[in-house]
Amino acid sequence: MRKKYRSHLIEKIIAICNRPASPPRMAPMLWAGCVGAVSTLSACITTPSFAADMAMKAPRPAAYQWSGCYVGANVGGGASGSNFDTAVDPGTHLLDPDPAVVATSGSGSHGGDGLIAGGQVGCNWQSGLFVAGLEGDFDYFHSNPWFSNNTNTLSDGVTPFTITQSITTDYLATIRPRIGIAADRNLAYLTGGVAFTRVSYLESYIDGAAPAGIGTAAASKSLVGWVAGAGWENAITDHWIFRAEYLYAGFSKVNAVGAITDAGGGVNTLHGSSDLTVQIIRAGVNYKF
Template identity: 35%
Template sequence: MAPFRVSIDPRGALGGLQAGYNWQTGNFVLGGEADIQIADIERTGRISGLNGNPAWFNTTSEKIDGFGTARLRAGYAFDRLLVYATGGLAYGHIKYSSYTQFEPHADVEYPGDASKWKAGWTIGGGLEYAVTDHWTVRGEYLYYDLGKSSYRAEPLAAHPPFNIKHTVDAAGSIGRLAVNYKF
């Protein structure tokens, strides 16, 4: 069986809480923050025609149901507007699943799944505006990379000719809006 690739781009929404501390000297701002979100980011992809056989196919899914970061940030304040860059640790709970079928051989099926907490890195930037002395609104972009994971899809047949190893790369982009209260 020749290697094959299924590309999926998970999409969805997330929401959660964040906490942090900022230190300002003049117009320069340095700080750190951590956040955690419940997420519903998922996608399924399918490829047909494995090894040139139009009846052979694979379906692969990826779902992130928890996501968070612990980051440093540095920025410059223009009166009530802060422009900043940020980066640090990213982590998430990811569920993978796959199903490969070699029709017309119904007994040659390869279901597989894995569920893992993964840690990696994130980098990004944003704008934060102080609406009052205590309330801010923010728009932020983050690129995250939680690394690669591998798992095997074990066959349902008693004596299969091979097994299937899946390698999944969990990386992507997040755009988010936030409302913050400063103590």
């Protein structure tokens, strides 16, 4: 419509220019003005829509799509904590009330820190702003929470004893659904699922009685627990994605049974146990296929 209007306007200007000038001495000025007007309008016609029109018609770039599968790597730090418990049965080395003294002194809490590093694989499905996914990861994670009563004495107030407990992990793995909200190239999500690890638990006892009592209780076990957390991802390019994540995992108790013995044949059954919680903060990068 704009182009048709400009063509009609040029025709009107040409018609005016063809009229005799009055007075005649104005003819050169009239023709000069006609030539300038026609040239300007012709340039407008030969330019398809103005730049402003073109800008208005330019389509907006499509939002980033999170649907697809990916593989990646991560690194960070983890903090583990444990509640340690001790029990000693009545026997012939420790006589009442010493089993209760040892059990009370040998119970407490402690934590440990460690490096975490590994990889993850998963898939996302996007519908509008909502993104759902499933991810599995496996990380090296060596932690060693331990507890010691330092040096206490048995009920006589003279005989010293020490009881120490520790629990060690070597890896942490999870399988977790994820649900989040996407804002173009940013994704914030919540996650929760199942956690796996393997622990080695050790409790040791020694005292200064005559004869001296020595004992241990140990166990190694694969544990299945729960995990929950949250994270954020940013698509740096269409394929490379940066991420940051926090997870909290909890596991049930590990129980061990051993014995305190002495050279004279005295014996008491020794029980030890420990639970395990893990908190991790890690950063990583994914490659989306």
